[in-house]
Amino acid sequence: MLIRIDTREQTPLAFEHCATVRGTIGTFDYAIEGDQDFFAVERKSLPDLIQSLAIQKNWIRELKKIRRVHAVGFPRLFYVVEACREDIELFDYSIFTRGRVGATFIFHQLSELEYNFDVHAIFSGDALGAARDIHRLLKRRSEDLKAQEGES
Template sequence: MQIIVDNREQTPLDFTPYPCTVQAGTLDVGDYSLKNLEHLVAVERKSIPDLVACVTRERVRFERELARARGLELFAVVIEGSLEDVRGHNYRSQTKPHAVLQSLTAWTIRYGVTWIWAGSPAGAAYFTYWTLEKYGTEAQKRLRAIVTAFDGSQVIPTTKTPENAV
């Protein structure tokens, strides 16, 4: 498996414990994806301070990213902290925990975002790797099912002709 790390990611996650290779690249959405599947899956990484900033001063920019991500089959945000960090107001901003969590709830509904509370950078690497790995495995299964269904011998007509018109 080859993970693409956005070249703007300042401190990339450490994937050395996992059987993958890592390559820098430019991603339109997110910080991590799979090589050749960047248009289908992405994972965004956030620390708690980053997450709070996305709810406040960087909200417009972040919502634009969420809107772009809506076209992906899977978009997840891996948070290097816990829900309790937010609920306990363990960050410097004056933004109330309820406001942060309500924004995440609204974005889940509006944009279909999956939020993963990973607890730490190591947890973020774990969930990022396994989210991408599971997505890739499921994508391979879907592709195999399509190939099996047509087993290479059937051709899907691209235009209607008298022979195949309904």
Template sequence: MKVLCDTREQRPFSFKRFPGTIVERTGLKTGDYSLHGYQDRVAIERKELNDLIQCLMPPNRARFERELCRAQSLECFAVVVEASMDDVRQGRYMSQMRPHSVLQSIAAFSVRYRVPFIWCGSRAGAEYLTFSLLEKFQAEDEKRTGRLEKGTA
């Protein structure tokens, strides 16, 4: 499987624990990760907790909402968070934004843009889930269409 990683991703996943996975750095229009041949259909946005909180506050909020809006055109999009909801509840981040406000913003975005925010608990959990979502998307598409996407196996 060839995973595409956006060139702006500062701490990219290596996917080393997933044999046969090739990672290629490229500019993605939406999200941090996608699949070769599927860039216009699937993307995953990775967020560390502090980055997520910053994206919920001005001036970053408008940019983040534009990304979520663009993602609506994709068949599959998710935000994977390298933290737990309890980390938010306990305020384990560097911001004065109240935990209730953080969670309410995420709930509003989930409904408004029909995008799941998935609490992965850790960086390793987020890498695992990113790989799994991309792998399952590709497998389901191949099952549905009866073809193997060129250059992805």
């Protein structure tokens, strides 16, 4: 399995025992080479996740991305977050000067993604955990593709 990493990833993850290649992915960050138009995984740091959920223009952009991948038929949507769910409670929300952004609001927005848009949020703890979870998801996708080829 060859993992494609989107060229916009500023600090790409390292994967043990798996080769990678840089290239564009229409939506999201990591995919199997050759399958990037049909399945990819989104990686988020905790600040990126919170800003995507809390800032209106980012929220709208996030929903557009989700609608775009639903429209092309992605079977599942995964956000792999380099943090623990508890880290949402500990985040310093003082950077938000407007409104009442806090953990409760972030958990509400996250439940919107999960329930209304069928996004699976996986909290991996850190970059190493994120790399392992992304590899696990892409490996499962690869197995699924191989099984589909065998049915043909």
